[in-house]
């Protein structure tokens with residue numbers, strides 16, 4: 001399958017997750033879906049966040065933009081009463097002048113109160129930062145998992161299981177309809193769940209349930225593994241990842257997911273190209289479609305360097321332009337409105 005096919009499959013998995021998660025009894029958890037997020041060493045295709053619905057609504061008071069790790073340090077530790085910032089915040093482990101910058105950024109965003117007393121900056125929280133994130137689910141999308149793709153994927157999944165940054169790790173593959181889905185015959189870690197998804201109809205079956213990973217315990221990051229073979233007697237190199245560091249990283253990823261959702265693909269594409277369309281697949285999901293290529297295009301292909309790129313004609317913009325903008329702007333707004341629907345309380 002080509003890259004465009006994998007990209008389309010990924011968007012369908014996101015859509016499926018938004019409709020169907022959580023898989024067991026529908027509980028009172030809210031769900032947010034995002035794509036292409038992770039750490040420096042590992043990026044997941046699809047991320048599902050299970051959230052406390054009330055806390056998620058409270059999160060919206062901090063705005064729809066993400067809070068990066070520096071802002072999180074400030075707002076999560078900001079006191080209820082006016083306090084000198086160095087007395088209120090834990091030592092950040094880096095120079096305090098960067099903390100002052102974060103304080104000013106938080107103030108500019110209206111999510112922290114500040115004042116100056118005797119040349120000292122005092123801070124006070126506006127609202128407590130809510131505990132909105134409950135679980136993180138990572139899904140790797142591999143519509144056609146042949147043996148060599150499975151080998152490469154197996155190493156990545158071992159890394160995910162060892163670090164245990166996500167609560168669950170899954171592989172989503174295209175359903176073949178065979179009695180035993182071929183993916184089950186591949187040598188994947190047993191902790192990883194397997195989902196067979198039919199992307200056209202969005203019906204899915206769980207072929208293998210994942211194990212919940214120990215996110216509250218130290219994880220192991222595999223830095224180097226021996227190549228194997230008779231002459232390679234070297235040991236794997238690894239390091240531990242402390243639970244606190246994991247919790248912080250999970251929240252940072254969740255904040256980015258909160259900001260981006262999974263429909264943000266359009267931000268890295270060219271909806272201002274005359275060939276760009278959004279086409280409904282199941283009567284609801286807007287998938288990118290390129291009229292020049294006659295199918296779903298990848299974000300990498302749909303860029304300024306695309307040889308078939310043609311700007312949308314000015315005539316498309318005449319009605320209502322520049323207030324309304326052309327079709328490209330309308331498509332962006334449409335996707336943004338759908339993204340907001342999944343962030344309760346966001347304006």
Ligand code: SF4
Pocket residue numbers: 270273274275276277289290291292293297301302303306307308309310
């Ligand atoms: S022609 Fe190129 S830039 Fe235009 S929509 Fe197609 S892929 Fe995107």
